Amino acid sequence: MRRFAADRARRAVAASIRAAARSAVPSAPAAPAPPSPAAAAAMASAMVRAMSTAAAGAAPVSLDNINPKVLKCEYAVRGEIVTHAQNLQQELQKNPESLPFDEILYCNIGNPQSLGQQPVTFFREVLSLCDHPALLDKSETHALYSSDAIERAWQILDKIPGRATGAYSHSQGIKGLRDEIAAGIAARDGFHASGDNIFLTDGASPAVHMMMQLLIRSEKDGILCPIPQYPLYSASIALHGGSLVPYFLDEETGWGLEVDELKKQLEESQSKGITVRALVVINPGNPTGQVLAEENQKKIVEFCKNEELVLLADEVYQENIYVEDKQFHSFKKIARSMGYTDDDLPLVSFQSVSKGYYGECGKRGGYMEVTGFSADVREQIYKVASVNLCSNVSGQILASLIMNPPKVNIVCAQSIINWNNDGNNLHVYFFHRLGMNPTNPSW
Numbered sequence: 001m002r003r004f005a006a007d008r009a010r011r012a013v014a015a016s017i018r019a020a021a022r023s024a025v026p027s028a029p030a031a032p033a034p035p036s037p038a039a040a041a042a043m044a045s046a047m048v049r050a051m052s053t054a055a056a057g058a059a060p061v062s063l064d065n066i067n068p069k070v071l072k073c074e075y076a077v078r079g080e081i082v083t084h085a086q087n088l089q090q091e092l093q094k095n096p097e098s099l100p101f102d103e104i105l106y107c108n109i110g111n112p113q114s115l116g117q118q119p120v121t122f123f124r125e126v127l128s129l130c131d132h133p134a135l136l137d138k139s140e141t142h143a144l145y146s147s148d149a150i151e152r153a154w155q156i157l158d159k160i161p162g163r164a165t166g167a168y169s170h171s172q173g174i175k176g177l178r179d180e181i182a183a184g185i186a187a188r189d190g191f192h193a194s195g196d197n198i199f200l201t202d203g204a205s206p207a208v209h210m211m212m213q214l215l216i217r218s219e220k221d222g223i224l225c226p227i228p229q230y231p232l233y234s235a236s237i238a239l240h241g242g243s244l245v246p247y248f249l250d251e252e253t254g255w256g257l258e259v260d261e262l263k264k265q266l267e268e269s270q271s272k273g274i275t276v277r278a279l280v281v282i283n284p285g286n287p288t289g290q291v292l293a294e295e296n297q298k299k300i301v302e303f304c305k306n307e308e309l310v311l312l313a314d315e316v317y318q319e320n321i322y323v324e325d326k327q328f329h330s331f332k333k334i335a336r337s338m339g340y341t342d343d344d345l346p347l348v349s350f351q352s353v354s355k356g357y358y359g360e361c362g363k364r365g366g367y368m369e370v371t372g373f374s375a376d377v378r379e380q381i382y383k384v385a386s387v388n389l390c391s392n393v394s395g396q397i398l399a400s401l402i403m404n405p406p407k408v409n410i411v412c413a414q415s416i417i418n419w420n421n422d423g424n425n426l427h428v429y430f431f432h433r434l435g436m437n438p439t440n441p442s443w
Contacts, residue, residue: 069238069239069240069241070239072238072239073235073238073239074231074234074235074238081108082106082108085104085106085108088104089104092104110354110355110359110361111359111361112359112361113359113360113361113362114361117359119358119359119360120357120358121146122146122148122149122152122401122405122406123358123360123398123401123402125145125146125149125153126149126152126153126156126397126401127394127397127398129141129145129149129150129153130153130156130157130160130165130394130397131165131394133153133157133163136150136153136154148406152401156176156177156397156400158176159174159175159176159177159180160174160176160393161174165393165394165397166393167393168389168390169390169391169393169396170390171382171385171386171388171389171390172198172199172200172382172385173198173199173200173367173390173391173396173399174200174393174396175195177200177396177397177399177400178195178196178198178200178367179195180195180400180403180404181195181198181200181367181399181400181403181404182194182195182197182198182369183403183404184400184403184404185330185332185369185403188330188333188403189330189332189333189336190333191332191333191336191337193332193369197369197370197371198367198368198369198370199367199368199369199370199381199385200365200366200367200390200391200395200396200399201366201367201368201385201391202364202365202366202391202392202395203352203353203354203361203364203365203366203395204314204316204350204351204352204354204366204367204368205232205366206366206388206391207348207350207366207367207368208232208233208236208312208314208350209236209239209240210368210381210384210385211278211310211312211348211368212236212237212239212240212242213240213384214377214380214381214384215242215277215278215310216237216240216241216242216277218241218242219241219242219243220243220273220274220275221242221243221274221275221276221277222242222243222244222245222269222274222275222276222277223237223242223243223244223245223276223277223278223279223280223312224245224246224247224262224265224266224276224278224279224280224309225237225244225245225246225247225280226246226247226248226249226257226280226281226282226285227246227247227248227249228249228255228287228288229280229282229286230282230286230287230314233280242277243269243274245265245266245269245274245276246265247261247262247264247265248261249285249288249290254290255285255288255289255290256290256296257281257290257292257296257300259299259300259303262279262300262303263303266307276307276309277309277310278309278310278311278312279300279303279304279309279310279311279312280312280314281300281311281312281313281314281331282314282317283297283313283314283315283317283328283331284315284317284318284320284321284328285317286314286316286317289320291321291323291326291327291328292329294329294334297329297331297334298334298338300331301331301334301335301338301340301345302338304345305340305344305345310346310347310348311331311335311345311346311347311348312348312350313330313331313332313347313348313349313350314350315328315330315331315349315350315351316350316351316352316354316355316356316366317355317356318330318351318356319355319356319357319358320355320356320357330349331347331349332347332349332369332371335347342371342372343372344372345371345372346371346372346373347371347372348368348369348370348371349368349369350366350367350368351366351367351368351369351399351402351403352365352366353365353366353395353398353399353402354366356402358398358402360398363392363394363395363398364391364392364395365391365392365394365395365396365397365398365399366391366395366399367399
């Protein structure tokens with residue numbers, strides 16, 4: 001850039017000298033001698049400095065020239081309120097007496113271990129043994145770890161190429177772990193699941209982004225999304241250049257999802273020239289907490305099939321049901337129970353190790369089960385996954401553990417004691433945080 005500006009300045013000076021020479025007439029006094037090469041160079045340098053100074057006022061990157069999709073994207077759970085809270089926390093650290101409180105609890109996002117929830121013993125034992133396999137060869141390990149955690153660690157390490165948790169894995173995730181997850185899904189739903197349909201990701205959020213990248217071509221593509229909703233969806237739709245098509249949950253019926261509302265919003269968006277590509281359903285709901293009834297889910301599946309929509313099922317809160325007359329049913333289970341196969345309905349289910357009773361948010365583990373897509377489209381999903389090489393292996397291990405926890409009939413007594421104690425402690429922790437009596441919650 002500097003060389004270009006200098007050449008431009010030199011050309012301007014030379015042109016000025018030639019013009020002055022041409023304008024001289026014989027009867028006029030002799031024209032002043034043209035500047036020497038040294039003087040011309042000095043003039044050129046001065047012009048370059050002036051141009052550089054003017055250009056310095058404009059930043060190479062500013063809000064005026066960054067991607068407008070980034071500006072449009074909003075993510076309130078990590079927005080201005082959180083920034084203000086962080087500033088207050090810094091103030092407390094500098095001057096503990098400066099504010100009328102001495103602690104800030106961050107409840108803007110589900111992050112239970114930051115609030116004191118303890119991790120599940122079995123999960124952490126297995127993880128530590130997998131990350132440091134040399135412990136498995138030490139005699140004292142058997143006094144520190146439950147025998148089934150040791151056995152599970154060996155099983156997992158045998159599935160990892162080179163038994164190396166610090167190495168890249170297959171872009172979909174380690175095959176043996178995907179098979180474990182598929183077995184857990186099949187046991188939960190009563191229908192076959194394949195590890196080839198599992199894509200392990202760093203939490204559920206990257207999986208959602210992958211599907212938005214796949215489905216959204218322009219602002220003329222819309223995604224039906226619940227209101228209220230977890231802002232990941234509105235943010236990712238904006239970031240990938242699509243249009244949010246909101247449908248409103250009915251508070252009067254316990255935040256119910258009415259198919260008539262879906263049809264209304266679909267038709268209204270179509271009248272505006274928007275092609276709706278997918279329906280997002282969060283079940284159990286976030287932030288509303290509702291659990292959909294089977295009949296309601298069947299109507300939703302039928303709606304997606306008739307309208308040729310991809311069903312994006314956010315099911316990360318499937319373990320967080322605290323009402324006796326409610327039960328979680330996956331949308332895949334519902335679709336299969338209706339007789340629909342992969343040929344009938346494109347369906348993507350999301351799961352995460354950050355939610356449920358485990359709350360392993362910082363480990364960044366999760367997966368999506370992708371069914372109902374053609375082989376050539378599956379190849380494109382795999383290509384997008386490959387861009388990120390793979391998800392972190394510790395998160396992959398955790399995802400396999402939450403879908404295949406210890407079983408009473410095959411584990412040692414100490415592990416069951418640890419598991420039950422962890423469960424009881426978490427149960428009491430949840431209700432105390434909600435200000436409720438854990439033996440008699442009042443909803």
